[in-house]
Amino acid sequence: MIDIKMKKLEGQIDAAIKSIRSDESVKLFSITKRINKKTPLQVFEGAKRFGKDRFYWMNAERTLTITGVGATITIEAEKDRYHQTETVWKQILNEAWIENEYSSIPATGVVAFGGMEFDPLKPKTELWKKFKTSQFYIPEMMVTEFMSDYFFTINIFIHKEDCPADIADKIYEQEKAFFFSESFTPEHIEIIQKEEIEPIKWKQTVDDATEVMKKKKVEKIVLARELRLRFNQEVNIPQVLKKLNDTQSNSYIFAFESGGDCFIGATPERLVKLEKNNLLSTCLAGTAPRGKTEEEDKQIGYELLHDKKNREEHEFVVKMIKDALLKTCTDVEMPKEPVLHPLKNLQHLYTPVTGVLSKGFSIFDVVKNLHPTPALGGTPTEESLAFIREHELLDRGWYGAPIGWVDSNDNGEFAVAIRSGLIQGDSASLFAGCGVLADSDPEMEFEETRIKMLPMLNVLGG
Ligand SMILES: C=C(O[C@@H]1C=C(C(=O)O)C=C[C@H]1O)C(=O)O
Numbered sequence: 001m002i003d004i005k006m007k008k009l010e011g012q013i014d015a016a017i018k019s020i021r022s023d024e025s026v027k028l029f030s031i032t033k034r035i036n037k038k039t040p041l042q043v044f045e046g047a048k049r050f051g052k053d054r055f056y057w058m059n060a061e062r063t064l065t066i067t068g069v070g071a072t073i074t075i076e077a078e079k080d081r082y083h084q085t086e087t088v089w090k091q092i093l094n095e096a097w098i099e100n101e102y103s104s105i106p107a108t109g110v111v112a113f114g115g116m117e118f119d120p121l122k123p124k125t126e127l128w129k130k131f132k133t134s135q136f137y138i139p140e141m142m143v144t145e146f147m148s149d150y151f152f153t154i155n156i157f158i159h160k161e162d163c164p165a166d167i168a169d170k171i172y173e174q175e176k177a178f179f180f181s182e183s184f185t186p187e188h189i190e191i192i193q194k195e196e197i198e199p200i201k202w203k204q205t206v207d208d209a210t211e212v213m214k215k216k217k218v219e220k221i222v223l224a225r226e227l228r229l230r231f232n233q234e235v236n237i238p239q240v241l242k243k244l245n246d247t248q249s250n251s252y253i254f255a256f257e258s259g260g261d262c263f264i265g266a267t268p269e270r271l272v273k274l275e276k277n278n279l280l281s282t283c284l285a286g287t288a289p290r291g292k293t294e295e296e297d298k299q300i301g302y303e304l305l306h307d308k309k310n311r312e313e314h315e316f317v318v319k320m321i322k323d324a325l326l327k328t329c330t331d332v333e334m335p336k337e338p339v340l341h342p343l344k345n346l347q348h349l350y351t352p353v354t355g356v357l358s359k360g361f362s363i364f365d366v367v368k369n370l371h372p373t374p375a376l377g378g379t380p381t382e383e384s385l386a387f388i389r390e391h392e393l394l395d396r397g398w399y400g401a402p403i404g405w406v407d408s409n410d411n412g413e414f415a416v417a418i419r420s421g422l423i424q425g426d427s428a429s430l431f432a433g434c435g436v437l438a439d440s441d442p443e444m445e446f447e448e449t450r451i452k453m454l455p456m457l458n459v460l461g462g
């Protein structure tokens with residue numbers, strides 16, 4: 001049986017090698033197969049021994065999870081990052097040899113997973129030194145779980161002079177090593193140091209922002225801050241992911257490692273989902289806590305739905321997203337009123353948006369037009385960004401920016417990387433922001449950001 005499969009694989013590799021033109025030296029060979037149940041989380045955990053950067057993604061509906069290890073190709077971009085990334089991505093797909101019988105399943109075959117900085121114009125600090133302006137991995141190995149079916153993809157470079165049997169052996173060995181599993185005993189992690197970064201200055205900045213807005217120059221500015229933690233030992237990333245999976249429903253769970261640092265979180269905010277040309281986006285802004293009883297919870301939710309300040313915060317996002325989508329889509333539709341989006345520690349105002357992506361546009365165009373929405377930047381975009389750039393104490397890095405994936409079959413999804421933290425060995429920085437309007441109260445906004453940090457804080461032993 002194995003022999004037959006190996007022969008088939010050799011044949012595929014042989015055809016791929018023969019297709020390498022004389023002016024090319026290498027070719028990306030990608031092969032996907034169905035496998036028995038092996039959850040992406042197990043794979044992520046087991047892959048630690050390779051010592052390579054990993055990524056993890058679970059969608060909010062819990063229908064799709066992917067994990068990748070290593071990077072056969074890294075796509076990095078500085079200036080004009082959306083366009084550059086898309087150009088390189090398209091070129092890779094054009095030249096790759098892709099064996100994928102399951103191309104109707106999203107996020108199988110050649111997939112690029114990555115993210116980017118919130119604001120490339122803000123000077124970078126030491127904190128984010130391992131993360132690029134924009135960085136996507138086409139992993140060496142990847143597991144996709146879609147509706148309880150499991151798929152395994154290997155991406156490998158082949159050369160004109162390669163022998164098909166050798167490459168087939170290499171793939172076979174790589175797969176065997178990949179699925180060799182070890183079990184890990186859960187570790188008890190404890191916070192030994194906890195530092196709010198400049199809370200007084202932060203509240204002052206909120207005050208300053210309200211002053212600017214009272215003069216009518218700007219209508220909304222989102223301001224974020226940082227909480228720094230030290231632990232008794234190195235943070236175990238798979239354990240954090242598992243706890244996020246278990247506690248944060250209605251959220252995307254993500255992790256992206258770069259040079260050993262890990263950006264991780266559980267965000268409720270979809271930026272865009274694309275299935276062929278069907279597009280889905282989400283307006284999420286306006287926040288209240290959850291109640292302690294069902295009755296209290298309903299009361300708080302009702303008040304949130306009718307609260308003038310929160311409805312305004314939300315409305316800025318709705319208007320901007322609608323305008324941005326109209327540039328690339330037809331049939332843009334959204335309900336007139338938001339609904340509640342309940343999370344473990346918070347509830348938000350939520351308006352879904354659908355549209356049909358017009359020919360000639362890609363998910364990268366949509367992300368470019370959307371980011372940053374007024375849920376993370378403000379209104380108007382340029383003026384609010386300028387204020388954040390000048391006055392916010394934090395280096396946001398990848399916090400608040402798009403994170404997600406694209407596949408070779410016109411599917412992709414990006415979330416807004418909030419409710420997140422950067423883990424560096426035995427320390428972490430958590431981030432949270434809030435929409436400031438002219439009538440904002442700094443103490444209340446501080447409290448809102450405190451609650452927004454709870455999901456990450458709780459899974460980190462706080
Ligand atoms: C900025 C964050 O969240 C954003 C701000 C919100 C608000 O101010 O009401 C709500 C959801 C998000 O759009 C964050 O969580 O860090």
Ligand SMILES: [Mg+2]
Binds near residue numbers: 286287313434448
């Ligand atoms: Mg708010």
